[in-house]
Amino acid sequence: MTLTGDERSLLMRLLAAPTAGPLETGAAGPAPRLWEAQRDYARAAGRLGFRVVRHAPADPADLEAPGVPETVREAAADPGFLACQPSLVLRLGPDAVPRERTVMFNVHMDTVAGGPAASFDGEVFRGRGAVDAKGPAVALLAGVRAALERSPALGRDTAVLVQAVAGEEGGAMGVLGTRPLVGLGHTGRVNVFCEPTSGRFLTRSTASMTARVSVRGDDAVDDRPHSGHNASVLLGFLAQRMGRALDAHARNGAVCVAGLHTGTLHNRVYGSGDLLLNLSYADARAGRTLEEAVRGAFDTALAEFGSAFADTALFARTAADARRLTRLDWPKRGLPVLDDRDRWGHDLLRRAGVPAWPADEPAFTCDAIWMADVPDTCTVVLGPGDLDADGAHGDDERVRLRDLDGYADTVARLLTAFTDDTDGGS
Numbered sequence: 001m002t003l004t005g006d007e008r009s010l011l012m013r014l015l016a017a018p019t020a021g022p023l024e025t026g027a028a029g030p031a032p033r034l035w036e037a038q039r040d041y042a043r044a045a046g047r048l049g050f051r052v053v054r055h056a057p058a059d060p061a062d063l064e065a066p067g068v069p070e071t072v073r074e075a076a077a078d079p080g081f082l083a084c085q086p087s088l089v090l091r092l093g094p095d096a097v098p099r100e101r102t103v104m105f106n107v108h109m110d111t112v113a114g115g116p117a118a119s120f121d122g123e124v125f126r127g128r129g130a131v132d133a134k135g136p137a138v139a140l141l142a143g144v145r146a147a148l149e150r151s152p153a154l155g156r157d158t159a160v161l162v163q164a165v166a167g168e169e170g171g172a173m174g175v176l177g178t179r180p181l182v183g184l185g186h187t188g189r190v191n192v193f194c195e196p197t198s199g200r201f202l203t204r205s206t207a208s209m210t211a212r213v214s215v216r217g218d219d220a221v222d223d224r225p226h227s228g229h230n231a232s233v234l235l236g237f238l239a240q241r242m243g244r245a246l247d248a249h250a251r252n253g254a255v256c257v258a259g260l261h262t263g264t265l266h267n268r269v270y271g272s273g274d275l276l277l278n279l280s281y282a283d284a285r286a287g288r289t290l291e292e293a294v295r296g297a298f299d300t301a302l303a304e305f306g307s308a309f310a311d312t313a314l315f316a317r318t319a320a321d322a323r324r325l326t327r328l329d330w331p332k333r334g335l336p337v338l339d340d341r342d343r344w345g346h347d348l349l350r351r352a353g354v355p356a357w358p359a360d361e362p363a364f365t366c367d368a369i370w371m372a373d374v375p376d377t378c379t380v381v382l383g384p385g386d387l388d389a390d391g392a393h394g395d396d397e398r399v400r401l402r403d404l405d406g407y408a409d410t411v412a413r414l415l416t417a418f419t420d421d422t423d424g425g426s
Contacts, residue, residue, distance in 0.1 A: 001142065001146050001405060001408055001409050001412065002401075002405045002408075003138065003139065003142050003401065003404055003405060003408065004142070006044070007044070007138055007141065007142050008120065008401075010040065010041070010044050010138055010141075011120075011134060011135060011138040011404075012118055012120060012125075013037075013040055014037055014040065014041065014129065014134040014137070014138065015118035015125065015127030015128065015129055015134060016118040016127070017033045017040075018030065018033055019032045019033055019034050019037050019109055019110050019111050019129065019166075020032055020110065020112060020113040020114075020128070020169070020170075021034075021084075021085050021110045021166060021170050021172070022075055022078075022081055022084070022085075022170075023071060023072070023075060023169070023170025023171060023172055024110075024111075024112055024113040024169060024170045025113050027075070027078065029113075031080070031084045032084055032085065032110065032166075034084065034085060034086055034109055034110065034166050035084075035086055037109050038055065038086065038087075038088040038109055038164055039055075041137065041141075041164055042055070042088060042090060042164075044138075044141060045090050045092075045141055045144075045162065048092065048144055048145055048148065049092050049148070049155055050091060050092045050160075050162065051090065051092075052088065052089070052090060053089040053090065053091045054087075054181075054186070055086055055087075055089070056086055056087070057082040057083055057084075057085055057086045057087070057166075057176070058082055058085075058087070058167075058175075058176040058177070060076065060082065062176065062179070062180045062183075063076050063082075063175065065175070065179075066334065067173075067175065067334050067335050067336075068175045069175070069331055069332035070331035070332065071171055071332070072171075072172050072176065076176075085110070085166035085167055085176060085177070086166060087164065087165040087166050087167070087177045087178075087180075087181060088109075088162075088163070088164040088165075089161065089163055089164075089181060089186050090161070090162040091159060091160070091161055091162075092154075092155045092159060092160040092161075093156065093158060093159030093160060094156075094159070097157070097158060097159040099185075099188055099189055100189050100376075101157065101158045101159060101189065102158065102159040102161055102187075103159075103160050103161070103188045103189070103190045103191075103192065103414070103415060103418055104160075104161040104162075104163065104186065104187050104190070104191045104192070105140050105160070105161070105162050105163070105191075105192045105193075105194055105411075106162075106165065106178060106191065106193045106194065106367060106368075107133050107134075107137035107163070107164050107165070107194045108133050108164075108165050108166070108167075108168035108169070108177065108178075108367065109133075109134065109137065109164050109165065109166060110166045110168055110169050110170070110177075111128045111129040111169060112128065112169050112170070113128075114128065114395065115127060115128030115129075115395065115397050116395060116396055116397065116398075122401075123401055123402075124398050124400050124401070125398060125399050125400075125401065125404075126396065127397065128397055129397070130390070130397050130398050130399040131196050131384070131385040131386075131387070131391070131397060131398065131399040132195065132196060132387065132392040132393065132397065133194055133196075133383065135384065135385065135404055136194040136195070136196070136383040136384055136385075136404075136407060137164065137194065139384060139404040139405070139407040139411070140194055140408075140411055142404070142405075142408035142411075143407065143408040143409065143410065143411025143412045143414075143415070144160060144411065144415065145408075146408060146409065146411075147411065147412040147415035147416050147419075150412060150416050151415070151419045151420070154415055154416070154419045157419065158415075158418060158419045159188075160188075160415065161186055161187070161188055163177075163181050163186060165177030165178050165181065165367070168366070168367050171332065173207075173208070173332070173335060173365075173367075173369075174366075174367035174369070174370055178367035178370050179367075179370045182370045182371060182374065187371065187374055187377060189345075189376070189377060190345050190348065190377070190378045190379075190380075190414075190418060191368075191371050191374075191377055191378065191380070192380055192381075192382050193205075193366055193367060193368040193379070193380070193382070193383075194382065194383045195364075195366050195368075195381050195382075195383045195387075196383050196384065196385040196386050196387045196390060196392060197357060197381055197382055197383050198386050199354070199355070199382070199384060199403075199406060199407060200354070200355045200356060200357040200358075200382070201346075201349045201354050201355070201356055201357060201380040201382045202357035202380060202381040202382065203338075203339070203340040203341075203346065203356075203357070203379075203380055203381075204282065204337070204338055204339055204340070204357075204363040204381075205337060205338035205363055205364070205365060205366050205368040205369050205381060206253060206254075206280040206281060206282050206337055206363050206364060206365045206369075207280065207281060207287070207335035207336060207337045207365060207369050208254075208278055208279060208280040208281070208332070208335070208365050209278075209279055209281070209287065209290075209291070209330060209333035209334070209335070210277070210278050210279075210330065210331045210332040210333070211276070211277040211328060211329075212274055212275070212276055212328070212329050212330070213238055213242075213275040213276075213298065213326065213328055214272075214273070214274045214275075214329070215229070215231040215234055215235060215271070215272055215273050215274075215325050215326050216271075216325055216327075217229025217231060217271035217272060217318070217321065217325045218271040219268060219269060219270060219271040219272075220268070220269040220271070221267070221268065221269070222266075222267040222268060222269065225269045226313055226314050226315075227317070228269045228271050228317070229269075229271040229317060229321060229325060230269050230270070230271070230314070230315055230318045231262045231270050231271055231272050231273035231318075232262045232263075232269075232270055232273065233315055233318065234305060234315075234318055234322055234325075234326065235260055235262065235273050235274075235275045237301065237304075237305050237308075237309075238275060238298070238301045238302070238305065238326075239257055239260055239275050241297070241300070241301035241304060241305075242277070242297040242298060242301050243255075243257040245293070245296070245297035245300065245301070246277075246279075246293060246294065246297055249279075249289075249293055253279065253280040253281045253282060253286065253290065253362075254278075254280040254362075255279055256277065256278040257275075257277055258276040258277060258278050259274070259276045260273070260274070260276075261273055277294065279294070280364075280365050281337065282337060282339075282363060283337055283339065284336075284337065287333075287337075291330075291333070294328070295328065298328045302322055302323055305319060305322055306319045306320070306322050307319075335369060336369050336370070336372040336373065337369055337372060338368045338369050338371060338379060339372070340371075340378060340379050340380060342377065342379075344378065345377075345378020345380070346378070346380075348378075348414075348417055348418060348421065349380065349414065351417050352410070352413040352414045352416070352417040352418075353410075354382065354413070354414065357381075363381075364387065366381060368380075368381050382410070383407060384399065384403040384404055384406060384407035385399045385403050
């Protein structure tokens, strides 16, 4: 099957609509056009029989739950933060159809900032969200369209839910989009998170935590650099030492030595600054081990800095005061991970011709973590394209039309197999 002209036009409109949230663009950045993009998506879905069940932002109380990243809590002090980031729930089928006869698909409409201009050359779509995840969102509708043509019982005896959410990117970790919708019960017996997996179903999703090393010391003028605390040298040293020490843990998850900021001027010694590390883990035990490793690397690196720079002319004061000025804290941690073990659901996917993600290939982080504790469900990550090969989050993000067509066919096969299964996996 192939995407129709209307479906290709819908994708182009979605790609042209900037939907990066405030955590990506900053408080002074333009408001995302998520309301507009989601309404456009809902209109297209409405032609297939979907109706809008919910279209609203999260409630401020949702951000008081455990595990909400510090950056989200701080940003939510502005009432406009949640107001410009709604999430949409669509339903195909009567309300009377129970969860046991329902398939839920989750797609995120927000993107990271930047990216190429929207374009299509007949074979490849380019633009922010092409593969992550506006392209998958449109291919999903094409798959539902095909499934409706194949199975009259779909939308009558079985139902389809679509969560088109905000708050997946920018480090929000789904706490203002997917998590509240799951809490409201907008889930199915089978739940598919539409992220690029090259058409293979992935039963795992890692979570991530953020460590912050902060230095708060005295600035100095460039004519007297020794009189202040040099946060640039201290944090640079810690970044190297901690990165090297944590390298051994990269086999169990992604260890990202991320942003380091002190200042931008050449004629000033900056006494304050921050270093960020983002670390993913596949299970709770690995997360605790990684936390301990970060603390150990931090303490060791501080001691090494004090020893290495104690006798220097420029940095002796920084070395003497480093322990007092430097702090390690955690803006984000304690998030769940997904490790789905639902044999019935996995067998259904295989019967539908969907291959499994290789057991030895690392998983990645997405909103599927919020299904980890929902009983009697199967949750997988499944989508077209490849995060790396198709440039997700990069300056040349793209997705091939043939991959979207293939995903639409996968969705159609899955929905048909689910509808044909008389007991819905009970």
